Amino acid sequence: MKVAKSRSMVVAGVMSGTSADGINVALVRIAEAPDARSSSASAAGSRGRGRPPSTIKLLGHAEFPYPRRVRRAILEAMNAESAAVANLARLNFLLGELYADAVLRAQQQFRLKAQLVGCHGQTLYHQGEARLFLERKVASTWQTGEAALVAARVGVPVVSDFRPADLAAGGKGAPLVPYLDYLLFQDPKIGRIVQNIGGIANLTAIPAGASADGVVAFDTGPGNMVIDAVTEKLFGRPFDREGKIAASGMVLVPVVKQLLQHKFFRAKPPKTAGREEFGRDFVLEFLNLCQGFRKEDAVATATALTTRSISEAVRKFVMGKEGSKKFGEMILSGGGVRNSTLVGMLGEALKPAGIRLRLSDEFGLPSEAKEAVAFALLAYETWNRRPSNVPAATGAKRAAVLGKISYA
Ligand SMILES: Nc1ncnc2c1ncn2[C@@H]1O[C@H](COP(=O)(O)OP(=O)(O)O)[C@@H](O)[C@H]1O
Ligand SMILES: [Mg+2]
Numbered sequence: 369m370k371v372a373k374s375r376s377m378v379v380a381g382v383m384s385g386t387s388a389d390g391i392n393v394a395l396v397r398i399a400e401a402p403d404a405r406s407s408s409a410s411a412a413g414s415r416g417r418g419r420p421p422s423t424i425k426l427l428g429h430a431e432f433p434y435p436r437r438v439r440r441a442i443l444e445a446m447n448a449e450s451a452a453v454a455n456l457a458r459l460n461f462l463l464g465e466l467y468a469d470a471v472l473r474a475q476q477q478f479r480l481k482a483q484l485v486g487c488h489g490q491t492l493y494h495q496g497e498a499r500l501f502l503e504r505k506v507a508s509t510w511q512t513g514e515a516a517l518v519a520a521r522v523g524v525p526v527v528s529d530f531r532p533a534d535l536a537a538g539g540k541g542a543p544l545v546p547y548l549d550y551l552l553f554q555d556p557k558i559g560r561i562v563q564n565i566g567g568i569a570n571l572t573a574i575p576a577g578a579s580a581d582g583v584v585a586f587d588t589g590p591g592n593m594v595i596d597a598v599t600e601k602l603f604g605r606p607f608d609r610e611g612k613i614a615a616s617g618m619v620l621v622p623v624v625k626q627l628l629q630h631k632f633f634r635a636k637p638p639k640t641a642g643r644e645e646f647g648r649d650f651v652l653e654f655l656n657l658c659q660g661f662r663k664e665d666a667v668a669t670a671t672a673l674t675t676r677s678i679s680e681a682v683r684k685f686v687m688g689k690e691g692s693k694k695f696g697e698m699i700l701s702g703g704g705v706r707n708s709t710l711v712g713m714l715g716e717a718l719k720p721a722g723i724r725l726r727l728s729d730e731f732g733l734p735s736e737a738k739e740a741v742a743f744a745l746l747a748y749e750t751w752n753r754r755p756s757n758v759p760a761a762t763g764a765k766r767a768a769v770l771g772k773i774s775y776a
Contacts, residue, residue, distance in 0.1 A: 509541045566704070585760070611708050615668075
């Protein structure tokens, strides 16, 4: 394929999700189609300069866990009713330093140099729905991690703060990954559900042969967030490695059933979730319901809550009335893929619907790298002044160019 050199770029995507486990850096080569007709990307139209990309090649991926105390500080800031402004300001710059460290180390590791960085930042607060505040209805979102620092230290422009532009366009600011999902996984014959299991779990459903307008995407609820919190509380470990604890417990079915009655699970998409829904308060309620049972049972139950909330969401909001819409595959990504008990339960839950599980790794995209790749792509689109929200996914009234640019 002939691709003009100037249209090909190495972009570093930097992601740190709601699990606050650490930083994922993906170094990605992105190139544009030589002519518009050969491009499969029409997710947000092509109103900007050039054409949407046709080649997205992962060159390297590296993961940098947050130091323990940094993770704790982030989780505290996320859950805080009140926080010291000075510490939030410091956290912003500290994270900027850590993101810059991560990009520089990844570049060194793979002997590559990024020409552009897309840095998602660490979400401290997300409220996609407008609510009354000081007598005015506002939605809000806040990703921290100072991009100016990253630009200065890496020496290339950085696109950051992707979500506010979608909020400003009337969307919920999330999910943004469907732009990548559509580009990579749409298929003329197979209906696919692309399911990420990070702290929160979210899906992008792409019916066979659908255009980007036909995509349905939303957060299904907790991914690892509740499992992590329960494991931490009861076993003093940050997560249930390989799902071993859950495997040794029994699922408390009535508890799962009761929790699935929560407003969030019943609400129709588009919808987004975060620690506001499934953080500390939810976990307290969860642990209360599990009182008197074995600790292992609580972890197994948290795992089942994730898988049941996914399979229920698929049944209620994706497959249509009486399963009229056919989906053959679910493509998994995110850290939850390493929890084999979770993946096993999910496979069972989806079997009746005839949906087969696959891993994004089978498509050349390591499960844990996908979201970082997505933010490399979104940065590239912004750099070319093209929109990259998927209005069908976020509920936005229009396509929007996402993010802000910090120049080196
Ligand atoms: N080996 C493992 N076994 C079980 N769970 C794991 C393993 N590795 C990672 N995880 C889970 O994946 C989570 C991180 O997933 P990730 O996709 O990075 O989420 P986020 O996007 O929210 O940061 C961890 O908090 C943990 O729950
Ligand atoms: Mg993570």
